[in-house]
Amino acid sequence: MKTSRWAVAVLVGVSLVVSACSGGGGSAGDDPTEGDLIDGERLVSFSGAGGTKLAGTLGVPDNARNAPGVLIVPGVGPTTDRDGIQDATQGDQLYKDISAAFNAAGMVTLRYDRRGIGASKLESGTRPRYEDMVEDARGALNFLAQRREVGSAPVAVVGHDVGGWMALRLAATEEKVKGVVLVSTPARRLVDVHAASFGASHGPVSADRFRAAVDTLLGTGSVPGPTEVAPEHQSVLGQGQDELLRGVFTADPLADAGRVKVPVLVTAGTLGTGVLPPDADRMAQAIGPSAQVAIFDLGPTLRDLPPDPGSIRFDPNDESTHVFGARPVIGINRDVPAVEKVTSFLTGTLRAAKA
16 A cells, blocks of 8 residues: 655644435526536436436536546535535535546546435435435446546546545446545544544533434434434434434445455545544555555645634644534635645546556
C-alpha cells in the first residue's frame, strides 16, 4: 500500500450526519426528464431499485465522445442532494464543485438526488432503505456507462461519507468500475463514528445515550420516540426512518473492501469529529495494495480556511472550541490542491484503464 500524506491548508468542516429522508429541496427542479445541455450540464433521469425514477445532473465536457465517466455517490444526510449538503447555516456544494473540476479535466460526471430527496420522489408512504440506495447507485452507474458521451471509455466512482460504502460495493461487483475515490468514508460502524462525535461535542454521557438509542433501534426495529432521544441526537435519529437507520447502523463498512482490486484513493481530513485519518488508514489496509491514502489538513469536504477564522482553532477534544455542536466552522472555498489531487488520481487511473 502506497501512503501519501501532505499538508494543504488548515480547514475545519462538517461532521457526518445520517437522518430523515423526505421529498424536499432538490437543487435541479422537480422535472426528472432529460433536458437540454445548458452550461455543460443536462438534467437526466434513470431507474433505481424497484424501478424508482431518480433525477440527476450529467456534466458533459465540450464535444465529449468516449470520454471517461465518473459517478458521484452522495452521502445519506437529511439535507444532502445531488449538489452536496444544503444546510441552512453551512451549505456545501461538494458534489457540484468536484463535478465541475472533473468536467474541466475531460471526464463526464453523473450526480443525483438519492431517493426521497429533491426531484427523486417516492410514493406516499414509501420509506427509503439502505440496500435500495445501494441498488440506486448501481442503476446510476449503468446509466452513466451506457451514455453516448462515455461510450466504451472506463468509469470510476467517487463516494462521500456512507456513499463511499456504496462505491466500494460497486467496485467489488461491477467490472466496469476501474477506479474509486472515497471522501471521508467511515471505516468504523456508524454508531461508533457518531458516538465519538457526540462524546467530543457533548461529553461521555451523550455518547452513552446515543449508543443506547441505537441499541433500542436495532433491538426493537424502531427509533425511540422523540421525547426519548436527546436533543443533540435528533438530527441523526430521525423519526419515521426506521428502515434506513437500521440498514446504515448494521452495515459493515469494510464488508466489500477486500474484494476491490482497482486503484482506490482514500481521503480524510485532520480536523473534525467524525471521519478522521485513522479511518482512512484502516480502510486502505482492508482494501490492500490497490489503495493509497491522502490525508489533508482540511475538514471532511476539502474546504479552505475561512477568511477570518479568529484566534480559536478547532480541537475535537476541547468542547470550548466547538461551534454548532459537533460541527466546526468551515470556509466557503474548496481547496484547490486537494481537488486537483483527486482529479489527477481519476484522470491517471482512467487513462491507464483505457490503454
